Amino acid sequence: MDNDTEAYILLLLSDGNLPTGSFVASAGLESYVAHGFAASIPALDSTTNYIRDSLSSYARSALPFVHDSHDTVSRLVGCKDPYNHLDSTLDQLKVLDDLYESMTLNHVARRASKTQGVALLTLYSKGFSKPHLRHSDAHTEDHRGAVFSKLVDRFKLLIRRGETPGHLPVCWAVLTAALSLSRERTRFLHLFLHARSLLSASVRLNTVGPYAAQQLLLHAVRPLVQEEASKCQALTTGILDSSNDSKVDDTVDGPAVTWPLGEILAARHDLQHSRIFNS
């Protein structure tokens, strides 16, 4: 993909108005504030601390799934007969999705992840498929787009039937791979969106103002996202490599939660007396 196209896709995907379900998710921030963890610290610092701790744990636990799902879907591009590989691609996505489910041992995070995951797939089929315009040339068929539409439709069907959970990292990678976004951009944007939605949540929670959120986005989030993206670039679930005698050391490159406090607080979200977010 040329740079202009990629830049354009990035602009579309980073639009805060995309119906991705993230606007009702605070990824544990609301609970963190309610439990008194932000109370004795200046708001800019407590917000930055939360973004750091949440982002590093999310990066380490979700990026292996983003990477492996992205690689799996991207492999369809080079296929001579991609329709013959849809089944095996879906099987691999299911394996990754199931593993993510069993590693996300927190019912609130699972719920939010599934809501956002399926929203991204719907976004692809409804928002990124080619529109039928009266003046467009009917003869230029979009073969690539058709393959990915088929893949997304079938994956959505599996989710609807309850055969796979449809988690955010997997669905995000399906979307970006279908849009030909590179693995690097996919990783970076995923972390950026996670951090930005935490900032949007803190604005809605009234812990920081919209200008302060913008300041943090430019000066704090950028180095944090860059650091996590570079630190996590080699992460993999290792679950699809059984064929080549897996050299992957799970303890070094595998998914892991790095912030157990965040897990407890996120799981306690529903116990709050009053709340404005779903997670």
Place this chain on the structure above:
Amino acid sequence: MTALTVDKIGAGRGKVVLRLHGSTAVFSELSYAYPLKLLSPRIEEEKGVAVVYNMSYGGGLVGGDQVQLNVDIGQGTSLVVLTQGSTKVFKIRPGVRPSSGSIGDITEQRMNTVVADGGALFLLPDPVTCFRAASYNQLQTFHLAHGSSAVLLDWVTSGRKSLGEDWSFSRYYSMNEVFIDGRRIAKDVMCLEEQGEGPGSLKRRTLSERLAPYSCYATIILYGPLVQGILADLEARYNSITVFKRNAPEPLIWSLSPLLELSKDGYIVRVAGTETEEVKLWIEKALRKLESTVGTDIYRKAFV
């Protein structure tokens, strides 16, 4: 002590096989090699229940120690796995000079367990305490039959408070993977690691800052028919909690999540506390119904 059969097995390896003979649980195999050590004291116990102390878990492990324990729990038997005191992970062998080459070596404990239908595993060790600069991997896999039960406790402290240690080890990695009839239902992986310098103009954020104000984190996975009473109590207690906005964190917090959606067979409990002792009391109280399964004497030994 029961008779031990020490096979010619590799260093740090061990094997426990528990079978039912009449109504008594008997170790048809109990073998180990240094630095792993297993002891099975005779304790007046409930029928079908046996106890084994993992002395390496409860003793000290030094940089580079590798331990692998295989456990096979047969139909109708219950195994209680205990330690004697917290598992201490040293950076280097005490008394060995830093030039010995063992510095920085990762200490690793692996445990693979198979539990047959109607069998049960109660893994109730003391917490792991990693000393300054220690690096520790713990990888535990549990293959449970659908009708079996398990309580899997895994906990870690911030170090030796008396020496000023406060999450000052270099790395702690713990993995607990649970399969039911071959299907993976949980893979809990926690990695606590000190980070490097902060990026950009941000200050370094230490492990201790990330985990404050707590100095003990525990995870308990519960599954099966023998723990349904415990789970029902926990669920009722959990659902009765209402969090009003606070001005400071509580000294102990906990969470409860089902392992599988729409199923009450298994749950995961996480607890964090400012004091290890408080966490221990909380766990002891939460699991007390195990007394009727394993016997009061054994249960008390788990939470000395």
